[in-house]
Every structure is written in structure tokens, then in C-alpha cells.
Amino acid sequence: MTDFPHTWAHRSPRARLALWFGWLCLVALFVYCWQVMTANTIWMFIWDAPRQAADIGNRMFPPRLSYLPELMKPLWDTLNMATLGTLLGVILAVPVAFLAARNTSPSVLILRPIALFIIVASRSINSLIWALLLVAILGPGLLAGIIAIGLRSIGFIGKLLYEAIEETDIRQIEAVTATGASPTQVLNYAIVPQIMPAFWGITVFRWDINIRESAILGLVGAGGLGLKLQASLNTLAWPQVTMILLVILATVVLSEWVSAKVRGAII
Amino acid sequence: MTSYPTTWRRPPQIVTDRRWRIVLTVAVIAYLVIGVGSVDLNWQRIMEGGARGLRFINGFLQPDFTSRWKDISNGLIESLTMTLTSTVVGVAISVPIGIGAARNLAPAWVYYICRSIIAVSRSLQEIIIAIFLVAMFGFGPFAGFLTLSFATIGFIAKLLAEDIEDIDEAQAEAIRATGASWLQLVHYAVQPQVMPRLIGLSLYRLDINFRESAVIGIVGAGGIGATLNTAIDRYEYDSAGAILLVIIAIVMVAEYSSSYLRKFLQ
Numbered sequence: 001m002t003d004f005p006h007t008w009a010h011r012s013p014r015a016r017l018a019l020w021f022g023w024l025c026l027v028a029l030f031v032y033c034w035q036v037m038t039a040n041t042i043w044m045f046i047w048d049a050p051r052q053a054a055d056i057g058n059r060m061f062p063p064r065l066s067y068l069p070e071l072m073k074p075l076w077d078t079l080n081m082a083t084l085g086t087l088l089g090v091i092l093a094v095p096v097a098f099l100a101a102r103n104t105s106p107s108v109l110i111l112r113p114i115a116l117f118i119i120v121a122s123r124s125i126n127s128l129i130w131a132l133l134l135v136a137i138l139g140p141g142l143l144a145g146i147i148a149i150g151l152r153s154i155g156f157i158g159k160l161l162y163e164a165i166e167e168t169d170i171r172q173i174e175a176v177t178a179t180g181a182s183p184t185q186v187l188n189y190a191i192v193p194q195i196m197p198a199f200w201g202i203t204v205f206r207w208d209i210n211i212r213e214s215a216i217l218g219l220v221g222a223g224g225l226g227l228k229l230q231a232s233l234n235t236l237a238w239p240q241v242t243m244i245l246l247v248i249l250a251t252v253v254l255s256e257w258v259s260a261k262v263r264g265a266i267i
Numbered sequence: 268m269t270s271y272p273t274t275w276r277r278p279p280q281i282v283t284d285r286r287w288r289i290v291l292t293v294a295v296i297a298y299l300v301i302g303v304g305s306v307d308l309n310w311q312r313i314m315e316g317g318a319r320g321l322r323f324i325n326g327f328l329q330p331d332f333t334s335r336w337k338d339i340s341n342g343l344i345e346s347l348t349m350t351l352t353s354t355v356v357g358v359a360i361s362v363p364i365g366i367g368a369a370r371n372l373a374p375a376w377v378y379y380i381c382r383s384i385i386a387v388s389r390s391l392q393e394i395i396i397a398i399f400l401v402a403m404f405g406f407g408p409f410a411g412f413l414t415l416s417f418a419t420i421g422f423i424a425k426l427l428a429e430d431i432e433d434i435d436e437a438q439a440e441a442i443r444a445t446g447a448s449w450l451q452l453v454h455y456a457v458q459p460q461v462m463p464r465l466i467g468l469s470l471y472r473l474d475i476n477f478r479e480s481a482v483i484g485i486v487g488a489g490g491i492g493a494t495l496n497t498a499i500d501r502y503e504y505d506s507a508g509a510i511l512l513v514i515i516a517i518v519m520v521a522e523y524s525s526s527y528l529r530k531f532l533q
Contacts, residue, residue: 076305200281
């Protein structure tokens with residue numbers, strides 16, 4: 001006769017042991033990483049932080065309202081950078097998406113992995129790093145920002161769009177093929193109408209993200225509000241910094257609202 | 268007798284009113300003309316950039332891992348340790364906040380406090396938080412660690428709260444019917460239902476935090492981003508190419524292993 005345990009427990013003793021061991025490993029790893037990370041930390045600066053925070057907080061208020069007119073041109077630049085960058089990203093991403101989708105790719109063995117690599121590479125490098133590179137190559141200015149935003153958008157739009165292409169309804173494609181349509185006609189009349197709502201949704205969503213990103217690209221010299229932010233930070237003009245942050249926040253909230261409305265109307 | 272058209276035209280899909288279509292087209296063209304016009308281009312500078320661009324592409328094709336390996340490995344260690352510690356701390360803080368932000372577990376006043384913490388954390392961008400934290404805590408990975416932890420809270424707590432609100436109420440009801448306390452309810456009804464997804468989200472956030480750690484170094488918060496910034500400032504494109512390749516490789520490994528682990532866990 002087996003004796004049953006008197007009390008009920010969620011897990012068996014062995015599972016509990018394994019779980020504890022897993023937690024122990026995580027804690028040990030955390031402690032080790034913490035030691036490595038803080039090896040060069042000067043603790044005096046860290047204990048000093050609350051005082052610094054209070055100091056900066058005092059200097060930041062009230063925001064300098066008279067700075068607002070000067071911010072209108074950079075704001076326009078930021079919006080342009082985001083919009084034109086999204087446009088560039090879309091133009092580059094659409095062919096990549098069609099090459100990456102399993103059902104439209106002309107060669108699954110060669111072109112599809114290349115397209116997937118382009119998507120992953122673009123996604124893994126942040127737009128700020130792209131901007132850093134492009135400012136070094138092209139010189140400071142809006143163009144570097146637009147290209148940075150565009151390159152970064154390829155991965156996002158490409159990935160979501162190729163997933164949308166792969167999810168298209170095969171029956172509609174077969175129906176159009178059955179009329180004797182050429183491959184381009186199949187693309188035009190069977191696949192494109194199916195992915196159109198997804199396409200606009202993705203584009204507007206990315207535009208919204210790009211507004212956020214383009215607001216800070218100026219930190220590395222790519223124009224727009226970030227450039228003003230960098231200038232104000234360098235001269236320790238904290239009231240101006242507050243004003244710029246408020247403008248960025250308002251723009252972001254507004255663009256999020258616009259993008260939610262548009263996506264709600266399309267989908 | 269009505270005459271039918273002899274050819275078929277595809278009906279418009281999204282904006283069905285013809286007048287609106289014309290207005291929108293004109294507006295878009297007008298914007299493009301004004302927008303592109305307001306980008307002032309310095310063609311001479313861009314021409315000069317061509318040669319540099321080629322040098323950079325060369326550097327990317329022949330990356331130089333060796334001459335700056337010490338800096339690269341230091342930056343990588345900083346980035347990786349920063350990523351792990353900030354994810355652990357961020358998740359640990361966001362679990363109580365996430366529970367507090369779930370409407371079905373928390374009273375109204377706790378709910379509003381937790382939701383506003385989440386909103387603050389989500390609306391501020393990492394890089395802007397990093398600028399402030401570097402100003403407060405000084406340069407180095409500690410400021411980066413704090414930035415990433417702060418950003419993790421908004422992300423994990425929001426998704427966790429939504430997950431808790433979506434749980435199967437029948438199971439919670441059954442546990443409640445046994446006379447369980449609130450803590451027992453969380454432990455036996457909520458935790459088993461959301462744990463797989465919480466682990467998945469944490470792994471996903473680990474992946475995001477590594478990408479972000481490559482960026483916040485640009486404003487002085489340590490990590491591989493700082494090394495990259497230095498390499499580009501010195502025009503050492505071969506080292507910069509090597510750093511970018513290392514970042515891409517780690518991100519790819521992290522992405523594939525985290526998606527594999529998530530599939531395995533769910």
C-alpha cells in the first residue's frame with residue numbers, strides 16, 4: 001500500500017526542488033552581474049543624487065514659455081522628419097516584405113533569407129544609432145534623420161507586412177489565378193486588396209512611433225526638437241528643457257490620438 | 268435603357284467618396300512639396316559624404332575586432348550586466364504594481380495610483396530619462412541600470428495588469444469559495460494562470476533592454492553604446508562596424524532564443 005501525503009501541495013517535492021534551484025541560479029547570476037556592473041561605480045555620486053534631483057527640479061520650474069515661438073520651426077522639422085522618414089521606410093519595406101513572404105517570394109532559398117536578414121538587421125539597430133552613423137557620413141541635418149527613420153522603419157513595416165501577406169486568403173488568389181491572370185495581375189487584384197487595410201494600419205502605427213523617435217534624433221545632430229534639447233542641456237538652460245519636453249509630450253499624445261483614430265477608422 | 272460600362276474598374280477600397288479622395292490627394296501632394304522643400308540640403312557636404320560612406324561600408328565588410336577589443340568587451344560586459352540586473356529589478360518592482368493595476372484584484376484608489384505610475388513610465392522615452400539620470404547619478408552603467416529598470420516597469424506592469432484582468436474568473440471564484448484570503452487568492456488562482464506569460468514577457472523585455480542599452484550609452488549611461496559613440500567620433504569605422512556586428516549578432520541570438528523559450532514555456 002502506498003501512503004498518501006497528509007497535506008496537499010501544489011507541486012511534487014522534486015519539482016519544488018528544481019524550482020528552488022532555478023531561483024537560486026537566477027539570484028546568484030543577479031548578484032554576480034550586480035558586482036561586475038557596480039565595480040567602477042562611485043557611490044558618493046549616487047548618495048548625492050537626491051540633492052542633485054532637487055536642485056535640477058528647482059531649476060526646471062517654471063518652464064520658459066517665451067521660448068515656445070522659437071520651437072515652432074524645429075517642431076515642423078521633427079514632424080517632417082517623421083513623415084518623410086516613414087514614406088521612405090514604406091517605399092523600401094514593401095519590396096522587402098513581398099520578397100520575405102513565403103507565398104510571394106520569387107525564390108524561397110536565396111531571396112527570402114536575404115530579405116529576412118534585412119528585416120532583422122534593421123530592427124536590431126535603433127534609429128538613434130542609424131542617425132549617429134548617418135550624421136557622421138552625411139553631415140548634420142534633416143536628411144540624416146529622415147534616412148535614419150526610414151532605415152529603421154524597414155524592419156518594423158517589413159515584418160508586419162510580410163506576416164499580413166502570408167495570412168492572405170488563398171481562395172481569392174486561386175479565383176483570380178483561375179481567370180488566367182498573370183503573376184503581376186494576381187498580385188495586383190488578389191493580394192494587394194487583401195493587405196491594404198493592414199498596410200495603412202501598420203504605416204500609421206509606425207508614423208506614430210517615428211514621431212517619438214524623431215523628437216530625440218537631434219541629440220546626435222539630426223535636426224528637429226532634439227537639437228534644441230541638446231543645445232539647452234549643454235548650456236544648462238533647464239527652464240527651456242522643461243518647455244521642450246512639454247512640447248514633445250504634447251506632440252506625442254496628439255500623434256498617438258491621430259493614429260488611434262485613423263487605425264480605428266480603417267480596421 | 269441604362270448603358271452599362273463596358274470595362275470594369277476596381278472600386279476604391281478605403282476612401283469611398285470621390286470628393287474626399289481628390290481633397291486628400293491634393294493635400295498630400297501639397298504637403299510633400301512644402302515638406303520636401305523645407306529640408307535644406309547641403310549638396311556639397313553630401314557629396315563629400317559619399318567617400319566616407321564607402322569607408323564605412325568597407326569598415327563594415329572588414330570589421331576590426333582586435334585593436335579595440337578591450338573597449339568592446341568592457342562595453343559588452345557593462346551592457347549585458349546592465350540588461351540582466353535592470354530586467355530582474357524592473358520585473359520585481361512591476362509585479363506588485365501590475366497586481367495593483369488590475370481592476371479585479373485591487374481597490375479603486377490603488378488602481379489609480381498604479382495606473383498613473385505606469386502611464387508616467389510609458390510616456391517618457393528611455394533616452395530622456397537617461398539624460399536626467401545621468402545628470403543625477405553621474406556617468407556610467409548605474410544610470411543606465413536605473414533607466415532600463417524604470418522603462419521595464421511601465422512595460423511589464425501594463426501587460427501583466429491586462430493579463431490579470433483577462434484571467435478565467437471561474438477559477439478565482441472557486442478559490443474564493445474555499446474561504447481563501449486575498450494572498451491565497453493571488454497565489455493559487457491568479458499566479459498559475461499568468462506565470463507562463465509573465466516569464467515570456469520578462470524574456471521579451473530582456474531582449475528589448477539589451478537593444479536599449481546599446482542606445483542609452485550615447486548620452487553617457489555606459490554600455491556598448493558609449494563605445495560605439497567613441498568609435499564613430501574618432502572616425503574608426505572598422506571598429507564601429509565590428510561593434511554593430513556584435514550588437515546585431517547578440518540581438519539575433521537573444522531574439523531567437525527568447526522566442527524559442529517562450530514557445531517551450533507556453
